[in-house]
Amino acid sequence: MGRFLLTVTLAGTALFVGYQLLTPRRSQRAGFSVLRQKIMRRMMDAMPADSPPKLVMSILPRLQKQNEQILILLKQQNELLHKLLLKDQTGSRQR
Numbered sequence: 001m002g003r004f005l006l007t008v009t010l011a012g013t014a015l016f017v018g019y020q021l022l023t024p025r026r027s028q029r030a031g032f033s034v035l036r037q038k039i040m041r042r043m044m045d046a047m048p049a050d051s052p053p054k055l056v057m058s059i060l061p062r063l064q065k066q067n068e069q070i071l072i073l074l075k076q077q078n079e080l081l082h083k084l085l086l087k088d089q090t091g092s093r094q095r
Contacts, residue, residue, distance in 0.1 A: 047054055 044053065044057070
């Protein structure tokens with residue numbers, strides 16, 4: 001029993017120390033991510049309006065809207081197919 005408690009205590013301590021050591025790294029990664037976003041924003045602002053990256057970025061909102069419309073249509077189609085399959089299954093059971 002004493003060995004088990006010692007093992008559990010050591011494992012808990014190791015997990016706690018590991019978590020404490022990783023916590024500052026997470027904040028450093030977040031800081032790096034913010035810095036990277038700022039640099040990318042400055043680069044995009046410095047580009048001419050007709051540059052390929054800016055053209056792609058201008059198209060993205062329209063593509064997202066189009067994708068959402070396609071998903072809605074696919075969900076509607078899926079619901080209709082399910083209804084047709086249910087009708088077909090109930091019709092074949094009644095025969």
